[in-house]
Amino acid sequence: MKKRAVYAAGACILLAAEILIALFVRDSFVRPYGGDILVTVLLCCLLRAFFLFGIPYLPLGVFLFAAAVEFAQALGIASLIPHSWTAVRIIVGSSFSVWDLVCYAVGCVLFWGAERLILRSKTEKIQKDS
DSSP, rough: OOHHHHHHHHHHHHHHHHHHHHHOOSSIIIIIHHHHHHHHHHHHHHHHHHTTTTTHHHHHHHHHHHHHHHHHTTTTGGGGGGGGGGHHHHHHHHOOOHHHHHHHHHHHHHHHHHHHHHHHHHHHHHHHOO
């Protein structure tokens, strides 16, 4: 249960960071790239906290989902979403970018790497204590 709380807290912090970036950052690096990196980490944390804790390839699944959304943008799926569904249109987005895919991959690799480092340090601590 403690692990789920850590992931939930991480998701909340990342969501706050995403909102702050969307509202206040108007640059050419953090907003377009940093936000895309963080969104996949946010999704990984959220899923680990509430639904898919035992799935080892979660970051890969999140990347594939993000890539599917990005390719849907290339197909113009946003034009099929009613204008009254503003939040959905914002989430789906309207323009395809290879750089978005790169950012999603970076975020998923960062999440995967962080989990591996944490797991390794815990394993080393257990071995040291025995």
